[in-house]
Amino acid sequence: MRFLLVAFVLVVCCLATTSCRVIYKQDVNQGNLLEQKMVDSLKPGMTRRQVSLILGTPSISSPFDQDRWSYTSSFSKRGRKADIKTLTLIFEDNLLARIEGDYFPQRDAELLEDSKRYYPGRKIPMSSEVEKKDRG
Numbered sequence: 001m002r003f004l005l006v007a008f009v010l011v012v013c014c015l016a017t018t019s020c021r022v023i024y025k026q027d028v029n030q031g032n033l034l035e036q037k038m039v040d041s042l043k044p045g046m047t048r049r050q051v052s053l054i055l056g057t058p059s060i061s062s063p064f065d066q067d068r069w070s071y072t073s074s075f076s077k078r079g080r081k082a083d084i085k086t087l088t089l090i091f092e093d094n095l096l097a098r099i100e101g102d103y104f105p106q107r108d109a110e111l112l113e114d115s116k117r118y119y120p121g122r123k124i125p126m127s128s129e130v131e132k133k134d135r136g
Helices: 002-019 036-040 048-055 107-118 127-135
Strands: 028-031 068-076 083-092 095-101
Touching (some): 036 048
Antiparallel strands (some): 028 068
16 A cells, blocks of 8 residues: 555656656757858858858758758757758859858857856867867
8 A cells, every 4th residue: 555655646746747847958959050250251252162161061952953052050948949040052153142041150159158168177179270270
C-alpha cells in the first residue's frame, strides 16, 4: 500500500512540473550565421566562387532559378516564435548584381559573449582572427 502511495505522489509531482513550464527551453540558432564584416566585403561584380568563399554555400538555392542564392537564419529565444531573416543575392551573367534582405548583424557579439560565459577563461576567436592566423 505504501508503494502505491509513493508512486501516486511521484506521478502527480511529475505532471505538476511539466504543466507549469518549469522545464528549461534553450535558445536556438539555425541556418547561416553571417558576420557584418563578411556581408560588407560583398561587392557587385564578384563571381559566384568569390561569394561562396566569403559566405559559404547558400542554405537555399533553387534548381529553377540558379541566379538567386538565399542565406537564411532563424533565432528562437526560449521557445518563443522564431525570428527568421534572409539575405538574398541576385546574380546576372554569373556576377553578383544585387544584395537584398536582412540578417542578424547584432547576433555576432551576443553569440561571442554567450560562448565566453559558457567557456570561461577560454579564448574563442572570431572568424576574422582565424583568417589572420591561417595566413601567417
